[in-house]
Amino acid sequence: MKKGTDTLRQYIAIDLKSFYASVECVERGLDPLDTCLVVADPTRTEKTICLAVSPALKTYGLGGRPRLFEVVQKVREVNRQRGHSGASHSKKELDANKELAVDYLVAQPRMAHYIQYSTRIYEIYLHYIAPEDIHVYSIDEVFIDVTAYLKNYRMTAHELAMKMIREVLKETGITATAGIGTNLYLCKIAMDIVAKKMKPDSDGVRIAELDEMSYRRQLWEHTPLTDFWRVGRGIAARLAAYGIQTMGDIARCSIESEDLLYKLFGVNAELLIDHAWGWEPVTMELIKSYRPEASSVSSGQVLQSPYTAAKARNVVLEMADSLSLDLVDKKLMTDQLVLTIGYDTESLTD
Numbered sequence: 001m002k003k004g005t006d007t008l009r010q011y012i013a014i015d016l017k018s019f020y021a022s023v024e025c026v027e028r029g030l031d032p033l034d035t036c037l038v039v040a041d042p043t044r045t046e047k048t049i050c051l052a053v054s055p056a057l058k059t060y061g062l063g064g065r066p067r068l069f070e071v072v073q074k075v076r077e078v079n080r081q082r083g084h085s086g087a088s089h090s091k092k093e094l095d096a097n098k099e100l101a102v103d104y105l106v107a108q109p110r111m112a113h114y115i116q117y118s119t120r121i122y123e124i125y126l127h128y129i130a131p132e133d134i135h136v137y138s139i140d141e142v143f144i145d146v147t148a149y150l151k152n153y154r155m156t157a158h159e160l161a162m163k164m165i166r167e168v169l170k171e172t173g174i175t176a177t178a179g180i181g182t183n184l185y186l187c188k189i190a191m192d193i194v195a196k197k198m199k200p201d202s203d204g205v206r207i208a209e210l211d212e213m214s215y216r217r218q219l220w221e222h223t224p225l226t227d228f229w230r231v232g233r234g235i236a237a238r239l240a241a242y243g244i245q246t247m248g249d250i251a252r253c254s255i256e257s258e259d260l261l262y263k264l265f266g267v268n269a270e271l272l273i274d275h276a277w278g279w280e281p282v283t284m285e286l287i288k289s290y291r292p293e294a295s296s297v298s299s300g301q302v303l304q305s306p307y308t309a310a311k312a313r314n315v316v317l318e319m320a321d322s323l324s325l326d327l328v329d330k331k332l333m334t335d336q337l338v339l340t341i342g343y344d345t346e347s348l349t350d
Contacts, residue, residue, distance in 0.1 A: 009283070010157040011187040012144045013179045014165065016121065017204060018064075019140035020052035023117050024107035026173040033175065033204045036060075036089040036104035040068045044305055051109050055204070056091035060102060068106075075102050114139060121168050128153075128164055135287050143184055145284035161207055175204040185280035186210045188229050193219065215278035220248030228275065235272075238264055250276035297326045312341075 016022065020039040022032035030037075036057040040050040046069035053062050053071070060078050062071060083099030094100055118139045125134055125142065128149065135143040146157055153160060161178045169175050179191025187210070194208035210218070222228075223246060225236040239245070242260065244253055253261060254273040261269040274280060299319040307315070316339070327334065 009145065009147045009182055010150060011181050011184050011284075012146055012157060012161045013137075013181075013184075013187040013191045014125075014142050014144070014161065015177045015191055016118075016140040016168075017175050017177060018052050018054055018058075019118075019174065020109065020114055021054040021107070022052075022174045023114055024105075024110075025054060027113075028105075032173065034091045036091065036094075036102060037107055038068070038071055038104060039107045039109050040071075041109055042068065042106055046072060057104055059091065071104070075104060078102050117172060117174070121172060121174070124168050124171060125164060127167070128160065132288055133284055135284060143187065143284070158207055158209065162205070165205055165207075166203075169203055169205075177205070178207045180207065180209040181215075182211045183278075183280035184282060184284070185229065185275055186212070186215055186278055189215065189219065192229065193222065193227050210278070212278040216248070216251075220251065221246050230271070230275070235265070247276045295330075295332065297323055297330070297332070299323050 018032065021037050024039055025032040025035045025037055028035075032054060034056055035054055037054040038050045038057065039052040040048050042048070046067070048068050050066055050068055050071060053064055053066065057071075058064070060074060062074055066074075079101045082101055083097075084101050085097075085099040087101040087103040088094055088097075089103045089105055094102055122134075122136065122142070125144065129144055129146065133145045133148070137143055146160055150157060150160065155163070157180045161180060165176045165178060177191055177195045179187045179189065179195055181187030181190050190208040190210040194210065195206040198206045198208060200206050225231045225239065225246065226233055228247065239250070242253075242264075244250055250261070250272060254276065258269075258273070261273060265272060299322055301315060301319065303312075303315070
């Protein structure tokens with residue numbers, strides 16, 4: 001059996017809480033943890049997908065990416081059980097006075113503004129960590145290898161994570177959730193699953209820690225499997241057909257019937273088995289040294305509203321022209337073109 005990764009390493013994953021919604025609250029001088037707000041473009045009709053929902057509004061039964069009409073329906077449903085002496089978008093006021101109806105703000109998305117905030121926050125991380133030890137996973141999430149810093153700072157990984165999060169909160173008003181692990185996978189799972197079920201502190205901060213053994217003790221029986229990084233509904237369904245429902249089941253199957261996993265998933269079974277045991281061979285150094293063997297250029301657009309085929313064709317032609325100029329500018333040639341189209345099934349009956 002394969003040995004685990006070097007348990008002496010310490011990684012931190014940090015996820016900014018409901019980032020887009022938090023930025024919009026801060027910009028309005030409101031508390032991101034207390035304000036009911038969604039980030040969505042109402043000009044695209046109520047079928048538009050909300051980019052973010054504030055933590056306060058989520059407490060009324062909303063997920064992270066509902067359509068705007070689902071927000072309208074849920075708030076209407078909640079308000080049937082409440083009084084109508086007034087309305088408020090403050091969770092504290094709503095909790096204190098059940099006679100108030102739930103109200104919420106709708107903020108127009110401002111992606112360039114969110115990128116500016118993300119850049120400011122990244123610069124705060126750089127006060128503590130060198131860029132070669134930070135991997136920016138998305139606009140609101142980073143992985144950090146803090147192994148070499150703990151001795152110099154005379155801190156534990158938990159203390160360093162808290163210090164960085166506190167400074168981000170002080171400078172931007174945005175709070176975060178963090179996970180700490182002995183490899184990149186474990187810090188991600190600590191953040192995604194364990195931390196998000198913890199009770200937050202007074203600033204909304206949650207920090208959880210995992211190593212290989214605590215991962216197995218706490219999460220081998222956790223369901224659903226789709227809560228785990230890189231396990232989608234398709235993978236979970238194929239496993240369920242063989243009675244495999246948990247990471248513990250996958251780990252046991254890797255001992256008793258490893259061939260089954262490779263039959264189902266090919267070479268990808270190796271990653272699934274590693275993660276079932278809490279292993280992750282990829283390090284920050286490997287991420288930073290990675291260079292893709294092939295280069296590609298791409299372009300994508302989210303349309304403001306459902307387009308006819310004729311209008312969509314014009315958009316595709318414009319994108320093709322733009323990509324052609326990119327190829328010329330970069331002195332590249334290609335022998336493969338890929339066109340992917342998404343359909344707005346919600347509007348098929350319009």
